[in-house]
Amino acid sequence: MFSGLFLLAGLALLLINYVVVNETVPDGTGIVSEVVSGEAGAPPPEMYDQVVPAPRDSGQFTTKVARTAVETFRTSTMRQLLIASGIALVGAAAIAALLGWLTARRALRPVHTITATARRLGAESLDRRINLDGPQDELKELADTFDGMLDRLAAAFEGQRRFVANASHELRTPLAVQRTLIEVAMADPTASPELLRLGQHLLHTNERSERLIEGLLVLARSDQGLVSQGPVRLDEVVASVLRSTGGMAAEQGVTVVSRLEPRLVFGDQVLLERLVTNLVHNALHHNEPGGSVVVEVGDQPALTVTNTGAVVPADVVPGLFEPFRRLDRSRRAGRDGAGLGLSIVRSVTRAHRGVVSAEPNLGGGLRITVHLPGLHRALSPASAPAETLGV
16 A cells, blocks of 8 residues: 555656656757757757857758757657656666565554564463553554453453352252252152152252253353363263163164274363263253264364254254254253253364364264364374164
8 A cells, every 4th residue: 555655756856857848858940940040049059069160051951850859859868858867767766666575564662562472362261361462552442452452351350260169069069958858758668659749740850950950050160261171082072971871772772883993182171071971961851762962083173973863954954053052942952951952062062173073864863073282292093883772
């Protein structure tokens, strides 16, 4: 922009100079008339050889030669003026472009600092600040405003962390007490059948409340970012989850097939285990007797969970990752849970700087893929063999 504006200004100046010089330098007719009439004194030296040697009685010829010489001189002068001015303009434009680039780079350096700091920010790294030094100009004011905003965000996230930690204890404790009281009442030999049925219903409600609170707490924790991070073997986490869900798969009549390759990621093992657990439970719950679940761990995508089941319309798949969103609201709430499973999966994936997506299978069910950035470290080249669980 600076160079373009300078070039336009230079072109305007060149045109003005050309017009001024063109109007100032006299043409051949005028100057020859002055020379012949003796009003202008002696002719210019460059025309002397063409004007003077002519005989005195051939004035018309002398005037013609002088006029031609002056016109040639004038044309040559204007042409040289254009060439020299054009070269000077191009050179000045190049210098202006270089100086403009250096000046803009120096002036915008604080903007790059602000941008780099903003890119490194996350819920787990809100302690970063720009702390821009320099004069109190607009960029310094912008950087200070950005630092102030980060201070407010850090205070808000810290308050939310404390709330989640306190809520985790305050909400679980009364539910655990209620469950204990119900179980004690049901263990009484004198309890009537009506009391036992009521106790079973209360236990079921209590269990669902615990799952709901646990899901909300995990969702809030994952939305805050990763507090503790480290290398995690994703394939080992998946294998552990599949072993713990073997009984559920057998009860549902679903075959679980795993294809696990060594995969190392950087993140929170507890949250990653919750991610895998939610995906596997979702694949088992929304399946059919005699169906299957295929769990794969590889490079990219890092995790893939494919299950059979009812046909899922493609237009409703994106909404399944929203909180409290279920595919079929007529299903029993006790079986489907609180509707937070895939929401937690998406939140945990984002906290690990990954991407989760889902697509319906042609024969029914879903295929959910999770892309996670990995650690490029040497792992065992041997892949775990395929393992079949369930019926």
